[in-house]
Amino acid sequence: MANLSTIEPATEGAPAAALKLERDRFVAFSFAAADLLMEVDEAGKVRYVMGAAKGLTGLDAKALIGTAFSEIVAAGDRGLAQRLVGELKPGSRLLPTGINLAASRGMAILGGCRLPAGDGRRYVTLSIARLPFAAAAQSAKRDPATGLVAGEDFATLVGDCMAAGREAGQELKLTLLDLPGLAELKQRSGDAVYSRFLSDVGGLLRSRSLGGEAASALADGKFGIVHDGTLSAVSLGKEVEGLSQRADPTGQGVSATAADLALDAGTASAEDANKALAYALRQFTEDGSGSFSVNSLGQALRGVMDETVKRIAKFKDTLDRRRFDLAFQPIVSLFDGQLHHYEVLSRFEERDKTASMIAFAEEVDVIQDFDLAVCQRSVEFLLKREEAGAPVSLAGNLSGKSLMNQLFMAALRQLSAALGRHRRQLLFEVTESSKIANLEAARNVVEQLKADGHHVCLDDFGAGSASFPYLQALPINYVKIDGAYVRQAQNSSCDQAILKAIAQLCTDLKIGTIAEMVETTEQHKLLRGLGVGYGQGWLFGRPQTGLPMPAPDPASAGPLAPKVRRTE
Numbered sequence: 001m002a003n004l005s006t007i008e009p010a011t012e013g014a015p016a017a018a019l020k021l022e023r024d025r026f027v028a029f030s031f032a033a034a035d036l037l038m039e040v041d042e043a044g045k046v047r048y049v050m051g052a053a054k055g056l057t058g059l060d061a062k063a064l065i066g067t068a069f070s071e072i073v074a075a076g077d078r079g080l081a082q083r084l085v086g087e088l089k090p091g092s093r094l095l096p097t098g099i100n101l102a103a104s105r106g107m108a109i110l111g112g113c114r115l116p117a118g119d120g121r122r123y124v125t126l127s128i129a130r131l132p133f134a135a136a137a138q139s140a141k142r143d144p145a146t147g148l149v150a151g152e153d154f155a156t157l158v159g160d161c162m163a164a165g166r167e168a169g170q171e172l173k174l175t176l177l178d179l180p181g182l183a184e185l186k187q188r189s190g191d192a193v194y195s196r197f198l199s200d201v202g203g204l205l206r207s208r209s210l211g212g213e214a215a216s217a218l219a220d221g222k223f224g225i226v227h228d229g230t231l232s233a234v235s236l237g238k239e240v241e242g243l244s245q246r247a248d249p250t251g252q253g254v255s256a257t258a259a260d261l262a263l264d265a266g267t268a269s270a271e272d273a274n275k276a277l278a279y280a281l282r283q284f285t286e287d288g289s290g291s292f293s294v295n296s297l298g299q300a301l302r303g304v305m306d307e308t309v310k311r312i313a314k315f316k317d318t319l320d321r322r323r324f325d326l327a328f329q330p331i332v333s334l335f336d337g338q339l340h341h342y343e344v345l346s347r348f349e350e351r352d353k354t355a356s357m358i359a360f361a362e363e364v365d366v367i368q369d370f371d372l373a374v375c376q377r378s379v380e381f382l383l384k385r386e387e388a389g390a391p392v393s394l395a396g397n398l399s400g401k402s403l404m405n406q407l408f409m410a411a412l413r414q415l416s417a418a419l420g421r422h423r424r425q426l427l428f429e430v431t432e433s434s435k436i437a438n439l440e441a442a443r444n445v446v447e448q449l450k451a452d453g454h455h456v457c458l459d460d461f462g463a464g465s466a467s468f469p470y471l472q473a474l475p476i477n478y479v480k481i482d483g484a485y486v487r488q489a490q491n492s493s494c495d496q497a498i499l500k501a502i503a504q505l506c507t508d509l510k511i512g513t514i515a516e517m518v519e520t521t522e523q524h525k526l527l528r529g530l531g532v533g534y535g536q537g538w539l540f541g542r543p544q545t546g547l548p549m550p551a552p553d554p555a556s557a558g559p560l561a562p563k564v565r566r567t568e
Contacts (some may be wrong), residue, residue, distance in 0.1 A: 483517030
């Protein structure tokens with residue numbers, strides 16, 4: 001910590017007035033204790049400095065006198081800081097708010113107060129202390145127009161705020177704002193004025209949010225903000241409407257629909273409440289006309305969150321009670337018809353809801369629980385088959401989220417260790433339903449699985465935008481070609497060319513190929529001619545919940561070797 005220093009203004013007036021001023025300063029310093037105290041006048045100029053000026057701002061105390069307070073704040077946060085300090089009313093103080101300092105000096109916590117009596121002076125403080133969620137906010141992506149946290153990172157930040165609120169016993173609320181008509185406002189106001197309007201909205205929401213960081217631009221015209229329980233959602237909406245009216249040359253502006261939600265977990269665990277809230281936020285962001293209507297936004301948000309908590313609890317109970325079955329669909333060689341392995345599929349009691357339940361598990365981030373439950377059942381099945389002298393090979397699905405979860409992978413490896421030298425009989429298909437952001441980390445995980453003896457397949461190849469980057473980055477053994485290409489190939493020369501190119505590419509990379517949804521002998525013949533090695537579909541067998549004893553010849557149940565491309 002730098003040495004404390006005090007610099008007085010050149011003129012302070014009569015001795016009595018100077019004494020009173022000095023008393024006010026130290027009262028303010030006690031009220032808003034921090035590492036640096038500055039007195040800021042009504043024009044925003046620094047008039048007095050006490051504390052670690054050099055350490056926090058890079059300027060000594062003398063150099064700060066007479067400068068604009070906003071100059072020590074990073075450009076992106078100046079509007080926020082000016083609004084917070086400028087709106088201080090007599091007898092009020094700022095809640096701690098994270099701001100970025102100029103000259104890349106990092107984040108500091110802004111505080112301050114304005115004494116009940118005075119001539120407009122504000123006492124502003126900076127501290128190097130960090131808010132509980134400041135680190136997460138710092139690393140979050142930002143919306144360039146408003147400076148707010150990007151929607152994709154907001155749910156995590158809200159969860160951190162909920163945890164901080166529970167720990168501090170603080171009542172917090174989440175307010176969602178819907179501003180339809182922004183496109184029309186932009187047309188009426190012009191690009192420059194509209195850009196300033198968005199910046200002002202960002203500054204306003206940050207100034208009202210917890211720590212100055214808990215506000216987000218969720219989607220076009222939709223915003224979210226976490227704040228203390230005293231702030232009214234309606235009054236916040238009116239403030240935003242006022243900004244829009246000032247930006248609109250007609251004075252019309254836009255109407256704001258605001259709804260708030262108390263951030264309490266209720267009877268749910270904190271983890272489940274956070275997951276439910278993240279799901280509800282995505283619904284708000286993506287649903288433009290459904291449950292989140294203008295007239296029932298608040299009730300709908302609470303309803304979605306409560307219902308989601310119940311669905312999560314029910315889903316976990318289903319897994320704990322093993323109220324689901326495994327089904328097995330064969331994968332065979334397209335050249336000699338030999339069984340290679342079975343894909344493990346899941347069947348819940350409500351058969352027609354299996355796909356939606358798995359999609360829900362992915363959405364609310366409990367897919368790891370599901371993947372682990374299926375893998376546990378698969379390992380038990382393999383051990384029983386081995387004990388009966390009828391071994392088979394199985395392929396289980398792993399979500400990208402599961403693959404990147406360290407706790408999940410540790411549990412999975414512990415489970416598969418029970419297979420011992422037969423680990424080779426358990427393959428894994430990595431699904432692209434959840435995009436993998438860190439391919440380098442994913443590569444390390446895949447290499448570890450392979451080192452343990454497992455083979456790895458990239459599922460639904462060609463269905464997602466990341467298929468080829470995955471193929472380039474991950475040391476996989478096979479790709480499973482998306483069934484859409486197979487269905488259309490007989491009537492589409494384009495799809496035939498794509499299939500042929502994928503087969504040739506995989507051959508060159510020494511990667512095996514598996515085609516999905518093979519249903520006719522014509523498709524079988526076409527795929528074989530294009531060089532695809534293996535097939536899965538109703539032509540070879542539908543999923544079945546049990547496998548007969550004895551199994552096919554064990555020699556055909558070993559791990560898949562990449563197939564050399566052949567022609568008719």
